[in-house]
Amino acid sequence: MTPQALTSASTPWAAFASRETVADTARRLQELDGRLSDRDIELGYHNHDHEFAAVDGDAAFELLAAETDFDLELDVGWATAAGHNPTDLLDRLRGRVPLVHLKDVAGDRSVELGEGDLDVEACVRAAREAGTEWLVYEHDEPDDPEASLAHGAETLAGLLD
Numbered sequence: 001m002t003p004q005a006l007t008s009a010s011t012p013w014a015a016f017a018s019r020e021t022v023a024d025t026a027r028r029l030q031e032l033d034g035r036l037s038d039r040d041i042e043l044g045y046h047n048h049d050h051e052f053a054a055v056d057g058d059a060a061f062e063l064l065a066a067e068t069d070f071d072l073e074l075d076v077g078w079a080t081a082a083g084h085n086p087t088d089l090l091d092r093l094r095g096r097v098p099l100v101h102l103k104d105v106a107g108d109r110s111v112e113l114g115e116g117d118l119d120v121e122a123c124v125r126a127a128r129e130a131g132t133e134w135l136v137y138e139h140d141e142p143d144d145p146e147a148s149l150a151h152g153a154e155t156l157a158g159l160l161d
Helices: 012-016 019-037 060-066 076-081 086-092 120-129 145-160
Strands: 044-046 071-075 099-102 104-106 109-111 134-137
Touching: 012 019, 012 060, 019 060, 071 076, 071 086, 076 086, 076 099, 076 104, 086 120, 099 120, 120 145, 134 145
Parallel strands: 044 071, 071 099, 099 134
Antiparallel strands: 104 109
16 A cells, blocks of 8 residues: 555645545544554554644544544644644543654744743643653754754653653
């Protein structure tokens, strides 16, 4: 199966344009999860902001989560950028988010942890309560990657004590 076959159209955004395309994407991913499980491989789905597009009053991401049972790798920065509360999402997705991508954002731009719109401390607490096993530090375009990594590690170390 090619990656193209996983979506209803040629772009990932189109897969979240309607209830039908979300349902089709969920079905295809669920089938892929079954095929991977047969090989002892677990599927994890990482979101961006386009999955939170409104579809008939609901977020497409919420529809996808409701129609699947594979693991979700919630990127709390993208959820925040899309206007959603990541701590609420973590609470609703309890037991399904073994990895949380911890990224801070200012609007839709990635920034250093603690410098944006994300309540980092609340997200770490909510991730623990949701059964998350790993927090993955993420910064899409740091000015100084080495300094960003050091800052992210220091911030996380302070929150995990």
